[in-house]
Amino acid sequence: MNKDMPAEIHEYLSAFENSIGAVDDMLVTMMSVSGNELLQKLDPLEQAEVDLISAYMLNSMFWVCLATHGVNPKEHPGKQELERIRVDMNRVKEITDQEKAAKLDRRAASRFIKKSLLGTKT
Template identity: 65%
Template sequence: MAGEEISEDYPLEIHEYFLTLENSIGVVNEMLKTIMSVYRNELLKKLDPLGQEKVDLVSVYTLNSMFWVYLVIQRVNPKDYPVKQELERIRLYMNTFKEITDKKKAGKLDRGAASRFLTNAL
């Protein structure tokens, strides 16, 4: 880890997993620094309502996921806490949000153009 020193406190087989975990924690730390450097209100002013909703959903999901990880690290079963139900509730909102954005991206039928196309084709 620090200086690639291998400790004898754990089996050598899991050393790579620890390195991956350390790198992942570093990535999360950098992302959090970036997020924390921008005031939330300034960010939301620049976004449309759907963008604001997406930021809110991702933020809430991330915080609850981090709490889940915290509970696991503390050797507490997170399934015994309301965080599990909260994550499920947020996932439902995220699915609803995805459906809304997919409908918005879907092509709209121009009836006039479609009838002209069919008339000319016949």
């Protein structure tokens, strides 16, 4: 550790270095499998998720690149693209959540309500 650097900054830089290493590991893993091979194993909703995550990751890295070159990324058109991708990711999440939600068995619910209203004779 550099003695001139405050410990707090060193901690942030270490965490950043670890995050960059994790991203690099994920990229190596993703690049080891062909895109077509990966997508063929997924259903259309999962394919959309992979495409959106990839686009979001690429745009986020571009955002960081702009910031490191002194450009304010909040004023760059890339910010609109990130927002568009985020909206699409939320749409896919809503669809996924709807598919996971419990399905109502109308006939069973109807029987339950009728028995509750009429009372059961025993």
